[in-house]
Structure formats: structure tokens, C-alpha cells
Amino acid sequence: MANTELSCRSCGLARICLPAHLSPEETRILDGAVERNRALPAGASLIRAGRKMDALYVVRGGSAKSCAVSMDGHESIRAFHLPGEVVGLEGFADGHHRCEVVALEPLRYCRIPMTRLEQMMEKLPGLRREILRLLGQSFDEAQRMRVEMSIVDARGRLARFLVDLSHRLQLRNLSPTYFRLSMSRRDLARHLGLTLETVSRSLGAFRQAGWIEVRARSIKLLAPEALAALLPR
Amino acid sequence: MANTELSCRSCGLARICLPAHLSPEETRILDGAVERNRALPAGASLIRAGRKMDALYVVRGGSAKSCAVSMDGHESIRAFHLPGEVVGLEGFADGHHRCEVVALEPLRYCRIPMTRLEQMMEKLPGLRREILRLLGQSFDEAQRMRVEMSIVDARGRLARFLVDLSHRLQLRNLSPTYFRLSMSRRDLARHLGLTLETVSRSLGAFRQAGWIEVRARSIKLLAPEALAALLPR
DNA sequence: CGGCGTGTTGATTATGGTCAAGTTCTGTGG
DNA sequence: CCACAGAACTTGACCATAATCAACACGCCG
Numbered sequence: 001m002a003n004t005e006l007s008c009r010s011c012g013l014a015r016i017c018l019p020a021h022l023s024p025e026e027t028r029i030l031d032g033a034v035e036r037n038r039a040l041p042a043g044a045s046l047i048r049a050g051r052k053m054d055a056l057y058v059v060r061g062g063s064a065k066s067c068a069v070s071m072d073g074h075e076s077i078r079a080f081h082l083p084g085e086v087v088g089l090e091g092f093a094d095g096h097h098r099c100e101v102v103a104l105e106p107l108r109y110c111r112i113p114m115t116r117l118e119q120m121m122e123k124l125p126g127l128r129r130e131i132l133r134l135l136g137q138s139f140d141e142a143q144r145m146r147v148e149m150s151i152v153d154a155r156g157r158l159a160r161f162l163v164d165l166s167h168r169l170q171l172r173n174l175s176p177t178y179f180r181l182s183m184s185r186r187d188l189a190r191h192l193g194l195t196l197e198t199v200s201r202s203l204g205a206f207r208q209a210g211w212i213e214v215r216a217r218s219i220k221l222l223a224p225e226a227l228a229a230l231l232p233r
Numbered sequence: 234m235a236n237t238e239l240s241c242r243s244c245g246l247a248r249i250c251l252p253a254h255l256s257p258e259e260t261r262i263l264d265g266a267v268e269r270n271r272a273l274p275a276g277a278s279l280i281r282a283g284r285k286m287d288a289l290y291v292v293r294g295g296s297a298k299s300c301a302v303s304m305d306g307h308e309s310i311r312a313f314h315l316p317g318e319v320v321g322l323e324g325f326a327d328g329h330h331r332c333e334v335v336a337l338e339p340l341r342y343c344r345i346p347m348t349r350l351e352q353m354m355e356k357l358p359g360l361r362r363e364i365l366r367l368l369g370q371s372f373d374e375a376q377r378m379r380v381e382m383s384i385v386d387a388r389g390r391l392a393r394f395l396v397d398l399s400h401r402l403q404l405r406n407l408s409p410t411y412f413r414l415s416m417s418r419r420d421l422a423r424h425l426g427l428t429l430e431t432v433s434r435s436l437g438a439f440r441q442a443g444w445i446e447v448r449a450r451s452i453k454l455l456a457p458e459a460l461a462a463l464l465p466r
Numbered sequence: 467c468g469g470c471g472t473g474t475t476g477a478t479t480a481t482g483g484t485c486a487a488g489t490t491c492t493g494t495g496g
Numbered sequence: 497c498c499a500c501a502g503a504a505c506t507t508g509a510c511c512a513t514a515a516t517c518a519a520c521a522c523g524c525c526g
Binding site (some may be wrong): 009060062070071072074076078079084089091092093094098121122128131132133135136137138139140143144146147150151153154157192193194196223232233 | 252301303305307309310311312322323324325326327331351354355358361363365366368369370371372373375376377378379380382383390425426427433465466
């Protein structure tokens, strides 16, 4: 079963995870540093905001959200994480995590201690490049989203979210057209910078347009191309 | 003069630039890889979007903007760059630059070829950590801004911009309360996800509130704390 | 069955986009 | 030095969108 993997090589996620661009030899060495088969119940924190960054984490199964809590107590959601995604990269900024990462469902994950990671980055140019690539990609994507969020209206934001999620699910060999949202409307709204009423209304508009079917948290995309057409090109 | 610097150690910007966290020995090695005293006229491109990432750049004097041009021809502005800031980090994503970086004023800059940088990152743990720190910081800031842009209204966005700029100028020993914007209202609007009319109106509102003086591109902050109060805390 | 958390729908209002005049600034040439 | 043209900027009127406040429906647990 997936939760008894012994190595990255035998892991079904290797194709989209850290080892994706590593040589077999480098993957073998990385293997030795990974703490596997860890789990967390829904609602528990994988990373506590403010804590020292002592490891990187990779989602293995389930999903999670990254929340930044502002001083007035309002939490904004920076990202949702799917299996194969590396979590905690913002910690490189000053060695402390800025976000609380919370499991949305029962979570399985891998842990890579920073001490080991730093040693490996010294020795393995491929891993070094991979971490730089991940950070660069995260940075680029966050900047793109920054621009998009500032320009695009509510439906465009929701369409972007659905289309992105669809792509990410497809990458993981899951259905890109029929899936279940693991987050509440409230979390979705906080991620998109909207109110939950507006999220609800926009989903309703898509439904009425015949582009999606919504049943609670289950979504079926009937016309993904219509959603994609709402996005800036 | 500033444009005849021979080394990072004698450079006035070293305090806020790449060498800020490096040992003297590491700074000496970095020195050997830096191409100095380069210049560009206003309006010229320091980095062309789509080109292979063959170097990192550091602004030495003047300022620049990073633009991402979308397929419908609209350009959105991801960031403005001041002296001491490293430009081109998004290139780590896939080895190609995603943004056009354009000089807003006559620009002086340093260039660090990637081949040399990669060699140095192998040997110098401090430099490796510094690049990771820069990327992590950029990522974190872009995510924070993504959230903020999605939530905050026009005046809040403009206030954030002015307060940030003020801080960045202060770091460089320039007046944090009296400065000249190097970008047009149009560029400012595109950076903030607003129309130039709204930028103009918001500046007008701040002026009428007695918080700033505006004279074309010259800005005097009379009540920075009032501006800061508009931001989410 | 009841109750609470989650989600939907409706009415009203404020914010900022759009379109359209104007005004100021800047640089150029007489 | 002034006149002028074009760009950059400001201001106004109107309208569409999403936030707010409020009521209501659904689903899931005991």
C-alpha cells in the first residue's frame, strides 16, 4: 500500500515529487534522509507558524492549507497543497515558518530534516538545482497570482482556481473533471480574497450557465474550456 | 565615484546587497565574479522576457520595473527595483526569464554570470544560503502581496506601496518622506491592479486628507502613520 | 427529531471601472 | 524667452460588481 513505501523509487508520486529531476544515484541518497509514513488527523497542524524551520515536508496523501494569520486575527489562505507538493519553502526566508499548515483531511506525509537537506545540497548539484527550481517556480507563480488577483473579478478567480485544480489533479492521474473539494467555501473565499457569499453565487452562476455541476463539495466540470475562457490570456 | 567601484567591499550598497550576509572571504570570491560598472539608458531592457537566464543582475543606481506581458498584449508590472536589489530570480523556475526588466531611469548595474554563480554556490555555503534566503524572501513576500492585493481596496494598495517605498528608501539612506516616483501613474496602476484614474483619485484623497503633498511625481509624506493605518495589521 | 454548522439566495450600498472632458507638465523649435 | 504639441495627469458622471446584512435551506451529527 501507499503508506508502506520504503523508498522514493517505489513511490507512485516520484514522477511529480522532489526526485522527479534527480539521477537514480541522487534519489538513492535522498531516500536515506526521508522520514516516511508519517500521518496527521484532519485539522491538525503540520507546520506551526513562527516555529524554526527544521524540515521540509512533502504531502503524500490527503490535502492541506497554508494559512497566514494577521494580527487582527483574520486568517488568509495562501495555498492548498496536494500529494507530491513540497510544503514549507517560505521558511527559507529567515529560517522560520511564516504559515500554519493545517491538514484538511487525514494527511500522510514525508519529512526531510534541514540538516540532512543542507548536507545533501552541498554534495548533490541536482538536488541543489531542484530546490532552487522549486523556489523559483513558487516565486514566479506567486507573483503571477499576485498580478492576477489584483486584476481579475470574482468569477475569473474562481474559474482560475477550478482550472488549476483540475490540471493538478490530472497530473496525479485523478479525474480532472469530477472531484471533491477538501476545503470549505469559507476557506475557498479566504484563498481567493472574496466573501463566501460571492463564492457561492459565482458557483451558482457557473452552474446556471451549464458549465459545472455542484453538489455540496463535489464538483463536475462540464465545460472546462468555458471556465478557461474567463481567464486573462 | 560610485560608478567606478572596484569591489563589493568598497561599495556603498554592500550593506543591503548580496554580500550583506557573507564572510569577508566569501565576499572576496564573489567580487571576482561580478561584472561591474555596466549601464543602460532609460527605457532599455536589462532582461528580455523569454531569454535564457545566463546571469543575475543587481541594480546599482537608478530604478527598473519587471513586466510580464500577457498574450493579449497587456503588460502587468510585478515589481519595481531599487539599488541593491537582485533582479532576475524568477529565472530559477526553468532557466528562462519570465519578465522583461526595463530601466525607468538611466541605470547602473552589476552582472553575475550563472556559470560563476553555480560554481560559487557549490563552494560557498554562505552564498548558497544567501541565494536560498533571497528566493525564500521573494516567495514569501509575493505570497503576502497576493493575499493583500486580493483583499485590500484601492487606497490601501496605494498606501502599502507608499509605505513600502518609504521603508526601502530609508534603508538606502535616502529621505523616507520626500522622494520622486520614477514610474508613471500608468505603471503604478498596472503594478497595483488599478486604473490610472483610480491611482490619481486615491492620491488626491490622501492629499485632501492632508497626509501627503503631490506635485507631479514628487511625493512628500506628511502623515506616514495615517497611511500605515490603512493597511491590514 | 432537533440542532448546529455549512451553504444558498435576496436586497441594499459603496467602491472602483469606464467613458469623456479638461488641465498640467515637458521638451522642442522658433 | 515664448509658443506649441503631445504626453501625462486630474476630475467628473455614470454604471457594474462584489461587500454587507439578513433570512432561509440543507446535511450531518447526536
